[in-house]
Amino acid sequence: MSTPAISAPPTEKMWVMTSMLCRHLESFIDNIIIIQDDKPIGILGVKETLLGLLKNPTFEFFDQITAGEVMGGFSNVVTSQTTLSDLISMMQHQRTGFAVIPHDKGWYSAISVRTLLEVSALSKTDMKASEIPKKNIITFTKEDTMDYVLTSMFHTQTRRLVLENYSSFISDRLILEKIAFKLNYLNGVSNFLEIKADTFPLKKLEKISEDLPIPELAKRMLGMDTPYVMTQDRIISPWDIALLLRE
Template sequence: MLIHYLESFTDSLVVTEDDEIPIGVIGGREIIENIFKNPTSDFFDNTTVEQIFDKNLVILSENTTLGELLTTWKNTRRAFSIIPNHLGGYSAISGRKLLEIGANCVTDLSLSEFPEKNVISFEKDNSIKEIIQLMLGNNTRKLLLKDTNYFISDRLLIQSIAKDFDFFRNVKFLERKFEESFKLEEATKISKDMNLAEISKMMYVMPHPYVIYRDQVITPWDICMILESDRIEFMG
């Protein structure tokens, strides 16, 4: 299920109990954290969702403001929430939805004004264990291969675990070197200073939304967080 949803731009599945009541969420973060602890087929064969899901599911109301939503996401470090809909169920609000909002805003904010941040990278001779340690230690889902515009992500890890490594059967996964294990995704290099609406439109249609501008990387998370700016006017 996660492989399917990772490919459609969300990394979270809602966990429900009796009568489809939402009680939590599970995604790439929970899988990566737990395979680091138990990188064996036993983890996939004998662990249930109930044992590892995140109970901190954010359920919004129609009166929740954008500022309140972003503050919550900063605390949870997950760009995902649900909101009751008119069908009696719930709809998801994720980073993709906020890219859509960014694409339709009016602003003069540009890429050069985005807050600077450290770019976390890995090297070709790193093991999968070292790569996951970098992800967990820096609270990031994507790492650039040093001196390139190629990156690895939790999405790639999960896809490879399921499709290429048969859920760790007869494989010492964490000890494998990166070079012998994975193909990478390519970040898009941007040379001109685009405004927020332009870069949001571009990233909204990208299968792997990850952009390099000068010495910075821009992710959907960065777009979400900058939407708090008072220099943005939202279209009705």
């Protein structure tokens, strides 16, 4: 179920790291392991990148700052003794849906929350989407700024905000892709945090039946580039399904 991990040295500039992240956003891996002396010393993902950008919303952040200055701490290393429950608890405690498996000769493979969808798809549970616990739906409006959107994401520890009164959402991935590919890493952009949310691309929430079995829901999510769905009264992400696996 693991996938070869992507790695980089701590000296790599953030524009290179962001480019690497964007190239792999559609895969199961959206974090890069920072390696020094053949050992993982941190991780850098979309979350760490946007948190750093919130503090320094300029082209200089991408052009001058290195991965080692932005990376987050990391201790999610899986061993042969690690159970599935241990893995999920580890991810939850570290607040990062990512873990690595060390192999010989200094290379690593990676497990993400989205990878755990594969496990859910093969499970024999009779649970349905309606049994996933409800949670508060964090919203935004088209007039909100990037400052508000990013601050809300970090304050509520969510990677997606739902557009108020609509079934569309914005995600950290969509924001990062536009910064890299449309805004040229903010080169010439002096007011990034003041840009309105309606200038960023949105994704449509796929509506599903509350009676959809969890394995079928996991299979459907595996085919989505941004797995995020809604029922009549709840929003469901891969992490919600991962938490069910622990039970």
